[in-house]
Amino acid sequence: MTLYDGDDKVSLQTPEGPYWDRSGKIVRAVNDGDRSWGKISLKDAVAQSVNTPMMQLGMDVGLDRAGTVGVQAGLLESGLGEKLPSFSLGTSTPSAIRMADAYATFAAKGRHTEPYSVAELRRNGDDVPVGRPQPEQALPPHVAGAVDEALREAVRDGTAKPAQGAAAPECRGGLVHCPGTYMAGCHDRVVSSVAGRQVENEDMVNLPNWLLLRFRLLSPDGSPEPWFTPDTCEVTDYRQAGARPPEGTLPRAFRYLAADGRVLRVEQCRLVHMGDPHIAALRTVFVPEGWDGRIEAEAGLDGNVINADVHRYRALDRRRLAGVQVGVAEPDTVWLRCRTRTSEIGIGMAQRAEVTGRRRRYPGRRRWGSARSTTTCGAPATAPPSARSSTAGSWPAPAARTPGGTSAKHSKATSRISRAAPRRKASTSAPWPAPSTSSSAA
Numbered sequence: 001m002t003l004y005d006g007d008d009k010v011s012l013q014t015p016e017g018p019y020w021d022r023s024g025k026i027v028r029a030v031n032d033g034d035r036s037w038g039k040i041s042l043k044d045a046v047a048q049s050v051n052t053p054m055m056q057l058g059m060d061v062g063l064d065r066a067g068t069v070g071v072q073a074g075l076l077e078s079g080l081g082e083k084l085p086s087f088s089l090g091t092s093t094p095s096a097i098r099m100a101d102a103y104a105t106f107a108a109k110g111r112h113t114e115p116y117s118v119a120e121l122r123r124n125g126d127d128v129p130v131g132r133p134q135p136e137q138a139l140p141p142h143v144a145g146a147v148d149e150a151l152r153e154a155v156r157d158g159t160a161k162p163a164q165g166a167a168a169p170e171c172r173g174g175l176v177h178c179p180g181t182y183m184a185g186c187h188d189r190v191v192s193s194v195a196g197r198q199v200e201n202e203d204m205v206n207l208p209n210w211l212l213l214r215f216r217l218l219s220p221d222g223s224p225e226p227w228f229t230p231d232t233c234e235v236t237d238y239r240q241a242g243a244r245p246p247e248g249t250l251p252r253a254f255r256y257l258a259a260d261g262r263v264l265r266v267e268q269c270r271l272v273h274m275g276d277p278h279i280a281a282l283r284t285v286f287v288p289e290g291w292d293g294r295i296e297a298e299a300g301l302d303g304n305v306i307n308a309d310v311h312r313y314r315a316l317d318r319r320r321l322a323g324v325q326v327g328v329a330e331p332d333t334v335w336l337r338c339r340t341r342t343s344e345i346g347i348g349m350a351q352r353a354e355v356t357g358r359r360r361r362y363p364g365r366r367r368w369g370s371a372r373s374t375t376t377c378g379a380p381a382t383a384p385p386s387a388r389s390s391t392a393g394s395w396p397a398p399a400a401r402t403p404g405g406t407s408a409k410h411s412k413a414t415s416r417i418s419r420a421a422p423r424r425k426a427s428t429s430a431p432w433p434a435p436s437t438s439s440s441a442a
Contacts, residue, residue, distance in 0.1 A: 004053035006037030006045060012059050012085055019059065019085060027085055029055040046150035051089055058088030072138040074101035074112055106151065110144035111135040154185065169213040169268070169282060170229050173305055179209040186347075188340040192317040205320040205340050208349055209302040211270070213282060217258055218294040228256055255289075263289040299353040301326070301336040321347070 009028045012019040018026045029052035031037070037050050045053040058066050063083040071077055075098055081091030094102070097115050105112040114133035121128040167179035182204045189202035217225045226233075234257040241251050252268040265287040273279035286295050303324040324338040335350040 001041055003039040003041055004045065004056055006031070006040035006050045006052055008034050008036045008052070010052045010056070012055055014059055029085070043146070043150045043153065046147075047153035049154070054088045055085050058085065063087050069139070070102065072112065073105040074098055074115075074138075103151070105138055106144045106148040108135070108144070109141040109148075110137055110139035112138035152185070167209075167211060168230055169211045169270075169284075170215070170227070171231065172212070172302060173209065173308060176231070178308065179206075179211055179302075179305060181207040181209065181211075183207060186340065186343075186345055188320045188343045188345075190317045190320070190342060192315070199316065201316060203307055203320070205345075206305050206307045207347060208321070208324075208336055208338065209305050210280065210349055210351055211282060212300040212302055213284060213297065215266075215284075215286070215295055215297040217260075217262060217264065218296055219260075220293065222294075224296060225258060225260070230254075233257075262291050262293070264295075265289055297353075297355075299351060301334060301349055301351050303336050303338055 008031045012027050012029060021027050031051050032049060037045075037048070037052075040048075040050060040053060042053060042057065044050070063085075066088060067077075067080050067083065070080065070092065075092065075094050079092055079094040079098065081087050081093065084091070101112070101115050113135040116133055118130050119132075121130045167173070167177050171177040173179050186205050186207065187202055188205045189200060191198050191200045193199075214227050214229075216227045219225065230238075236255045236257060238254040239252070249269055249271045252270075254266055256264045256266060258264065267285040267287070268282065270282045271280065273281075282299075284297070286297075303321060303326070305321070306318040307320055308318055320341055321338045322341045324336065326334065326336045329335055329350065332354065333350060333352045335348070337346070337348040339346050
């Protein structure tokens with residue numbers, strides 16, 4: 001196995017010595033974040049997006065030869081970038097279909113097929129012959145397989161990042177609220193029956209929804225008010241700023257006007273960790289305005305999501321997850337695991353709900369697929385408690401499927417805002433409501 005120098009700002013070498021640019025300076029490769037990796041294999045360099053080995057590899061094999069391999073894989077000569085050291089990092093400008101065609105060549109063990117758009121043609125009910133391109137062996141199978149494995153490694157343990165939509169945490173998915181969590185490289189291909197014809201399509205998979213966090217106010221006697229939902233409850237001063245890419249955060253704030261006249265200010269911030277792409281978090285701060293009392297909050301994982309965010313694809317089979325299992329790891333932690341239907345990509349999530357301040361913990365309970373841990377904490381109204389839920393991509397310990405095959409898990413916390421109210425075990429909550437079809441500020 002050949003190892004390359006993965007350190008930052010390493011000078012590029014040619015058989016004659018260092019590579020000099022047109023201004024008379026030695027060209028040095030720069031890694032993202034100025035990070036040095038030491039000696040590293042090409043497979044790990046691809047998985048971790050380390051620039052210095054890729055640029056040096058281009059110099060070793062020759063940039064013209066690298067361009068030739070790209071054309072053999074499916075790129076067009078006209079779309080190749082200028083043959084400079086950065087060429088190996090991807091300065092070419094192929095179309096989306098040509099890029100997909102090149103990746104497909106690696107996945108097909110080096111066999112390349114030119115893209116085509118007409119699968120069959122009929123005239124007056126009779127089939128018209130349509131010439132289809134035939135696959136050709138463009139690359140040695142072992143070479144294409146090594147590249148494909150390195151690309152898959154980038155998804156499993158490398159720099160592939162998840163993307164998170166801006167759905168309301170209080171609501172499950174439906175026509176109005178469309179939670180979406182996607183991971184680069186997590187695709188699935190299914191065949192759908194549309195108007196009597198079989199249609200095959202491949203899409204990114206909408207992963208289980210980790211954002212679920214609903215809350216409700218408790219009356220002085222402990223009886224719960226209805227769960228808050230922006231579809232039916234009165235909301236004012238609603239603000240949801242755009243995503244902040246440098247920090248990877250999405251802020252949201254509003255005031256909830258309860259039926260009994262109480263006002264609760266809610267401030268939220270969700271994020272996807274910029275250093276560890278498999279960690280995400282949702283922080284919620286409750287601020288009572290002019291009153292003391294108790295709030296009940298419940299967080300959960302939902303594996304019943306489907307690929308429903310594009311309405312024009314409703315006729316297609318939108319279920320991409322299978323084998324959903326759920327369980328409880330500890331009083332404050334629940335987990336969910338599943339796989340994609342045809343590509344067989346394993347997916348695991350674990351969520352921990354935390355409440356700041358003094359708290360009393362009750363054992364987790366399992367009831368028809370729901371795992372709950374009840375927490376009581378004390379804090380004055382001027383120091384509002386916050387509820388936070390987070391999820392990670394590690395695989396949890398195995399457990400048996402819960403009764404009924406449900407794929408939702410919840411961890412539950414009751415937050416006490418008054419100083420001296422008596423502690424009380426929270427009441428059992430109702431299931432999450434069905435998806436709403438009404439309009440919403442979210």
